[in-house]
Amino acid sequence: MASCASGTVNGSLTTHVLNMATGLPAAGITVRLAQLEEPGLHWTELGQRQTDEDGRCLPLLPARQVKAGTYKLRFETAAYWQGLGYASFYPFVEVVFTVVDPVWKLHVPLLISPYSYTTYRGS
Numbered sequence: 001m002a003s004c005a006s007g008t009v010n011g012s013l014t015t016h017v018l019n020m021a022t023g024l025p026a027a028g029i030t031v032r033l034a035q036l037e038e039p040g041l042h043w044t045e046l047g048q049r050q051t052d053e054d055g056r057c058l059p060l061l062p063a064r065q066v067k068a069g070t071y072k073l074r075f076e077t078a079a080y081w082q083g084l085g086y087a088s089f090y091p092f093v094e095v096v097f098t099v100v101d102p103v104w105k106l107h108v109p110l111l112i113s114p115y116s117y118t119t120y121r122g123s
Contacts (some may be wrong), residue, residue, distance in 0.1 A: 005053045013058040013066055013099075015073060020113045021086075025055025029080045033060040036070035039091040043072060075098075075110055077117075084094050086114045095119050 004026040013033070029051045034043040049057035060073070073095045081088035095108055107122035 009067055012063050013061040013071070013108070014059050015108045015110065016054070016056040017075060017110045017112060019112050019118075020118075022117065025051070025053065026061065026080060026112060027051055027053045027055060029055075030076040030085070031057055032074040032076075034072045034074070036069075036072070038069070051099065056092075060064055066099060068099050068102055070096065070098050071115050073110075075112075077112060081114055088112045090115075090117060093119075097121070 015031060017029050017031075018024070019026045030048060031051065032048045033046045036042070037044050039076055049059060049060060051057055075093040075095075077093055078088055079089040093110060094110065095110065097106075097108065099106065105123070107123045108119060111118045
């Protein structure tokens with residue numbers, strides 16, 4: 001599993017996770033990236049990372065490797081919450097999104113608590 005560090009490169013795909021219960025970055029969460037293969041509903045895993053102490057990862061897709069299409073980020077949240085002594089309503093969070101222009105820098109933050117989550121297209 002690759003280690004994570006922040007990176008901001010145009011045309012890349014990045015994420016970070018923030019624990020809203022504590023207001024702190026969520027370290028040690030496994031993040032998997034998959035792409036929807038057309039036609040059909042077959043997902044192909046492209047890679048995985050683990051969030052660092054700042055809740056961030058190296059780009060999940062580096063510059064010039066992003067292509068137009070539908071992608072999914074899967075955040076493995078159950079183990080993270082268990083490690084903090086919480087039971088979580090959501091054992092994982094999947095965020096599905098569409099890339100229209102592959103030269104855009106894409107940043108998909110995730111805000112989590114044991115009983116809710118929020119995501120948005122960041123910059």
